[in-house]
Amino acid sequence: MAQRSDNWWQRNKFKLNGLVLILPFWFLYEAMNPVFPASWPTQTIGTFEVTPTPLTNDAPYQHHGDWVKDFSLQFCEGCVANIRQAYMAIAAEQPAIEDFAEADLSILHGSSFAQHVHAKATAQPKDGDKVWLLIEDWQGKLHVGSWDWPQS
Structure with missing residues (x-):
């Protein structure tokens, strides 16, 4: 008959299994309840708020x-x-809309409820930089607005 080894690990290893079963619920809760920073001020850019x-x-x-x-x-x-x-885009000066035509970077995408964008930036935006939004409507008219980059 095998001799039983009754050490700390043998007595408590089942607790590790319990932790493995509980942790996914913690991460699920975190994923279902994201916390975002405060919204920036609403602006009217052309006919768009x-x-x-x-x-x-x-x-x-x-x-x-x-x-x-x-x-x-x-x-x-x-x-x-x-x-x-x-x-x-995030830049000191207003970028030209032609600068974005070659790549799909910085283009707004999403649904009618919210649009998402990966705004092109420099590695570390400086004080004085602005977040520029360029909107072209179906008539070909360009509307431009900007927000100041928050000071660090």
Whole structure:
């Protein structure tokens, strides 16, 4: 008959199994209840009312070789249907809309409830930089608005 080894590990290893079963519920709760930073002020850009919300307070991160910062944008009701294309970038000067035509970076995407964007940025935006939103409507008219980059 085998001799039983009654040490600390043998008496308590079942607790590790309990932890493995409980932890997914903690992470599920965290995933279902995200906490976002406060929204920035609403602006009227042309005929569109826009409220941007950064998804994190973190600095821009690298995404496919470019530095980007994630934003969620809330538009007025029915406004999204009137947008042909829209781009967002973080820069000191207003970027030209032609700069965005070659790549799909910085283009707004999503549903009529909220738009998401990976706004092109520098590795560390400076004080004085602005978050630029360029909106082109179906008539080809360009509407431009900006928000000041928060000081660090």
